[in-house]
Amino acid sequence: MxxxxxxxxxxxxxxxxxxxxxxxxxxxxxxxxxxxxxxxxxxxxxxxxxxxxxxxxxxxxxxxxxxxxxxxxxxxxxxxxxxxxxxxxxxxxxxxxxxxxxxxxxxxxxxxxxxxxxxxxxxxxxxxxxxxxxxxxxxxxxARLRAQENARLERGLLPRPLLDTSTVTVTSRYLPGADRALLGGDFLDVVESDDKLLHAIVGDVSGHGADAAALGVCLRIAWRSLVLGGHRGGDLLNLMERILIAERGDQPLFATCTLLTLDETAATATLHLAGHHEPLLTTDEGTHEVTAAHGIALGIIPGEHRWPATVVPLPPRGALTLYTDGLTEGHNGADTTRLGVDGLLALIKNLPSTPPDIHVDLLIEQTHALNAGRHTDDLAVLRLDWDTRLHRI
Structure with a gap:
């Protein structure tokens, strides 16, 4: 003793x-x-x-x-x-x-x-x-079992991008919100289909912990399989909603997500928002929020099937950043208000010019510093960078 x-x-x-x-x-x-x-x-x-x-x-x-x-x-x-x-x-x-x-x-x-x-x-x-x-x-x-479970969930939530010919640079980050908790319900993925289109998703299952994480893994795997099987847009979201309803059982879980299809040849990005916010577009002139039509979250009103498409023209060089609300719902320093998209854009404006991975890390670091632990939520960030001046497509 x-x-x-x-x-x-x-x-x-x-x-x-x-x-x-x-x-x-x-x-x-x-x-x-x-x-x-x-x-x-x-x-x-x-x-x-x-x-x-x-x-x-x-x-x-x-x-x-x-x-x-x-x-x-x-x-x-x-x-x-x-x-x-x-x-x-x-x-x-x-x-x-x-x-x-x-x-x-x-x-x-x-x-x-x-x-x-x-x-x-x-x-x-x-x-x-x-x-x-x-x-x-x-x-x-x-603790050992928790670590093993975390590793399994992380492999499901944070897969390796499936890219063949695409020259887009992919940067992703994930942070669970609750201390010592299992990974939360945020998820992300990037794949390139046989038609050379780049598909990306960032999503957020309501709630925290193992149930939300398990459903997030299920939706992420379903999305990858359905995309590679040729499903797109509203049809894809309809199938994902059916899977969510079947897998959530009696739990009142729902999911928001942003689908993105990037056509490097046409220099366009097609967006479908299911209860999720718009991504950020970075160009040589700065960073702003993309204007896109909104659709309903998956599982809120099953069968509504309201997910309009928005086609966004892309500059020769730029970046699209998809993220979950853990990046914007924290406090804005000593202010009692939330950081929000405007606060996030102000932070980005003052960040130094750095490679994408360092840029994302700095952004997360600064939002956490402003929040000072007063609000905790899962966080997923997915950034896609391209430069057609270097890579002829």
Whole structure:
């Protein structure tokens, strides 16, 4: 046991209905070298209330309480607080009961009438040490499983762009909003189809956590498969909505997304907005928000099928940036208002001229600095850069 634990003291809960035995345990504790804070309760019902309002390091448990006894008592205590050390108190003729209590989850046992202060000192210290070691092992295993799940979700949410002949430079970033959470519901992807068109999507499933992330992965994979299968525009969004409805089950989840089809030969980009905001277009003159028709989010009104197309002419050199609202919904510095698109454009205007990946990183860094942790949301950014003056198409 570390010195720090001893200095802080042990919070001990004694569950014992015999006043004489309770007094004896308290006196023995005072004879030890332990720093402790002792709480005494006479029934498991009273102990349940105490465990709900305070953190306990060690429970000394009599096996014969008015409301529960034997290994049942041990099991119920372990259910209430699975990572707290439990030491059972038994009678001199209860060797079998002590063994069964240990099998039920108690760290150790003490025989009433045969306990000395030194034995009590060692038993409490080692029982707490073992319980905390067990907890550390459980937390480590949970962290490992969480990391593995994150890796699986990340592979689904952040695939490698599928490009063949395209000369467009793709830059993508993803950041989950909640601390230590699984990846959220934002997703993105880029593929080049057989007709040499470049297709991109950025989307956002409502909510956070594993359910939103799983649905995001499902939609992203469905989008890639449908695009490569030749589906486009409203037909593609209709199929994605049908998949969303089937996969969300009873959960009231919906999704927004921006579809983009970039035709390098025609120098155009075709946009379909499903409840999502417009992308940003960067040219030699600066960056502005593209004007595009809006459609309804997927899953809000199934069967509405309202996703108009907008064709945007592209300059010989430029960039399109698609993003989720985690980039704009944070606070604008000391101001209580949100950053918004206008604030985002102001930030971009003041950024130095850098390569696309550095530019995106700087933009995210500055929005986070202004927000200062006051608003957390998942964030996905996808930037597509082209220069036909360097690459003859």
């Amino acid at each position: 570390s010195a720090g634990v001893d200095e802080a003291g042990y919070r001990i809960l004694l569950i014992e209905d015999d006043p004489g035995d309770a007094l004896l345990v308290e006196e023995l504790l005072r004879d030890t070298a332990l720093r402790f804070d002792l709480t005494i309760r006479t029934t498991l019902a009273e102990a349940r209330v105490e465990l709900a309002k305070d953190t306990i390091d060690c429970i000394l448990l009599d096996l014969h309480l008015p409301d529960v006894s034997g290994t049942t008592a041990v099991g119920m205590v372990r259910d209430l607080t699975p990572h707290t050390a439990v030491i059972v108190l038994t009678g001199t003729a209860e060797a079998q009961a002590a063994a069964e209590a240990m099998a039920a989850g108690a760290q150790d046992y003490l025989v009433k009438g045969r306990v000395e202060s030194e034995l009590l000192y060692r038993t409490v210290r080692y029982a707490v040490y073992r319980s905390r070691t067990e907890r550390a092992v459980v937390e480590t295993q949970a």
